[in-house]
Amino acid sequence: MNLIPAIGTTASALEAYRTQLDVVSQNIANAHTTRGENGQPYQRQMVSFETMLLENGKSNAVRIPQVVEDSRPGPLVHQPEHPHADEQGFVRLTNVNLSYEMVDLISASRAYEANLSVAKTSRMMAQKTLEIGR
């Protein structure tokens, strides 16, 4: 029984943008992390979206197949007092750029909002359709 139109697609998009928000929050939280579990500074994580066919074989939903790492190295700064500094006094910082992350954050939040509007509208359509009988 599929009463609310397009709800499967919208649900998948909500899921995807939620994941993106998760990843962005991770990046912002680790914006100054100079030592990860592997001893290297934190590398920025990125998401990419791809379409996914729903069970009905017709609608194209969206999903995040994997979260990939931005492998570009972060800036090297001279900070001899830093505990993670090497023998020459240089520290490798993370490659997280806060302004990029803020842009991603806002775009994820707006996309989530847009999908919420779709969900709201499709529910309203279903309800209005049921009012034909009155």
Added chain:
Amino acid sequence: MDAIQAFGSAAKWGGIDTKQIPTSPPNAENLQQWQQAAQSIGNLKPNFDPTSLQTPAIPEIAATAPIRGTRQMGTPVADFIHSVDNKLKEGDTLRSAVLAGEPVNLHQAMIALQEASVSFTLMMEFRNKLMEGYQELIRMQI
């Protein structure tokens, strides 16, 4: 013929046990009763041939759901009520999971609850239509 006789004969003609139709809207308690009522209404075999109602203007519907004269209505209705019930249960489970702090996505719970609410409304509309038809039958002059 007085009103009670007329009522009795109309109900008998319809093959409906009027006691079986619950007076309150369907909920978890009287769902069984509702299913029985739907079953008994479904057992009704109308004299007219519904195939005459087929209109060539909507070929898609006619092709996917052929209307046959001997088809019983009870089983699809019971199935429908079951699926509405399942949706309500699913929404309930997800809501409890969210409240219990389990890692369930909030939007999944909300969507399940909305689906449950819409399908419940559809069931109520269906019930209203059934009752309307039944009332019409009762009011018929014999």
